[in-house]
Amino acid sequence: MTQIAPEMWAKLPADATQAPPPPPAPTYGQEVRRRLLANKPAMASIVFIVALVIAAFFGPALSPHTYFRQDLKLSNIPPVFETYAVTSSTGETTRFFLNASNFNLYEVDSEGHVLSLVRGERRDMIKKSQAFEFGDTTVTLDYSSLPPRLLLADGSELRPSGWSWNRTYIFGTDQLGRDILVRQLYGAQISLTVAFVATLVNFFVGVFYGGIAGYMGGKVDAVMMRFVEIISTIPLTLYVVLLMVVFDSGLLSIIIAIGSVFWVDMARIVRGQILSLKSQDYVAAARTMGASPARILTRHLLPNSIGPIIVTLTMLIPSAIFIESFMSFIGLGVTPPLASWGSLTSEAVETLRAYPHQLFFPAAAISLTMFAFNFLGDGLRDALDPRLRG
Template sequence: MATNQKKHEPPKELFVPHERKEDTSERITKPSRSFFQDARRTFFKNKSAVLSIILMIIIIIMSIFAPHFNEYGMDEQDLSRAKMPPKIPVIEDLPFFGMNGTLASEFKGDDVEEATKNAVMRYNNDEDFIDIEVLSEGDGSADSAEVAATYHIYEAKEMQDEYFWLGTDQLGRDQWTRIWLGTRVSLIIAFAAAAIDLLIGVAYGGISGYYGGRVDNVLQRILEILIGIPNLVVIFLLLIVLQPGIISIVLALTITGWTGMARIVRGEVLKQKNEEYVLAARTLGQSNGKIIRKHLMPNVAGIIIINTMFTIPNAIFFEAFLSFIGLGIVPPEASLGALVDSGFKVLRLYPYMVFYPAVLISVIMIAFNLIGDGLRDAFDPKMHK
């Protein structure tokens, strides 16, 4: 029996002594990240938000340095070069860019001769510098003939060697310089208004939400009164009393603009002030001011940043709106809204004067909204992976 048992035993070399190792089932294999590190990681995964930040950095840099790219000043007027279309070196010969320094439009008449006459009259009777292309010879009825006219205005004014990259306005001022200076003014107003909203709204909402009780009741009744007053009425009255300018616009935007921030911060503080970390800070004897600054504000920083990013495009829109209706920046100063207003008056004849500032306003507002969307997702714990 013993011999048979040994025959069925496996060889001893198949057995390897087991070495006891440290239990790795609970080991954290990745470094721990804070909430803000997770938020940053999630934000940079949002390609549209990152692209918007890069675009806004470029626009801000251009608003600082681009006015110095040529020799024309913002207030440099010359009626001899008024309403010149855009003309850019190198690409002026590429037809699909539309930067060749010509004015083009279509004209109608009872016959080709009358349509051509209308084109010549429209372009200062400089017939030698107008190219006419017949689109329709007409059938004898009213305005049945149509021609396309191209006016070589740079040649007509003997300015072939000059270049106005975005054209000039009615007074001969360079649009490139004025658009970027106007962008600078609009951004200054927007950032200043957002910063004041941030300071007042966060302080007001934080105090109201943290102290609660009678303090909250009094502060909220004041806030409800301010919210009940139409925003535009307050802005109009203030701009009528004050001289139009950057300071008056910033004050007008911040008189009632901070109320939204205050209500959001109050709501967040009301949710956070009964959390355990706040109770622990009170138990340790920290002052109310320190609890608000050191504990509550960092925990509501996400919603504050997001709301601020949405405040900036709103401020840009309000500034453009006020300038468009004549209550904003006063000429010769420029802002994007003032440039749109100036170009809108001659939209049908010189569309480039309103096109570029309008596109820039749209790009800035879309970029800030995309950045705000990215920040909102970044500060949402559900989006962290």
């Protein structure tokens, strides 16, 4: 066997004999944040919800229009239109667009701002035409056939000069000449207020009601859950209609209706969570150490159920928004001149064929908001699931 000379041995440094310490394990909160940030639909939903809240509560104050001011001369103006240009002999150019749904002409500037309704001569109901004077130039609106045509004095047809976005009313106006964008933002206030109230009621009533029922068990649980079942048997629509008879239609009635019955699903979920957690060893240890039932419930059981609670709250918010919109759609919601997404949709259905843009914006707002909260709820459910750690 080959011998190794002693001088060939070298002593290792003191710190080299120890392995480098492993990196600290991420905490539960860090894991939740990492998984949530990696979920692109959930993050996009958060950005959308934050932008919606800011626009709903601060947007109307920044707009020159109000949700209730009417101008019948500027009713049913679309958000996008084809512009026409007429130049008189003096070189003055007038720009306008034709609203083919009501046969009105509106003067606009080069940037797309709506200036005023163009007044013409009396309509010839027999020939189905109307003449308009632009300086020394006469333009005749012929609506004997659809689509209507604009004719010059020599009989030639006036061609549009291009499309323009409505810079005065970005979303257009409704049948009473009110700005749809401001009414849309005001409707978001109504829907978000209802969602906020539903969230508070679910948290403070549903969580503690279900927590007490699950922790106490026995006869107390039986009596409390029978009360929940009685409330659940009454259809929400019927319950709201009955409340409307007592309190009249309005936002307060919807809030009372949703706040009165919307917490039962949360109570059932929390009760099930508490029933599965109260038999754990740490609960028995806390009880042995003399902790009161209130302390065990608030310091041990409910914090360990916070994941399902948050997910359920997020999932119930779009349901509350849809219920408010549906009630306003059938006439049991907010009363004019207040606006909500449901009332805007109800008003737009009457003129769907002529002005489809009036239905598109509130319907899109309801759909996008419900999608956003559902995606956020799915993301929170995946992020808060402890089984996904690692």
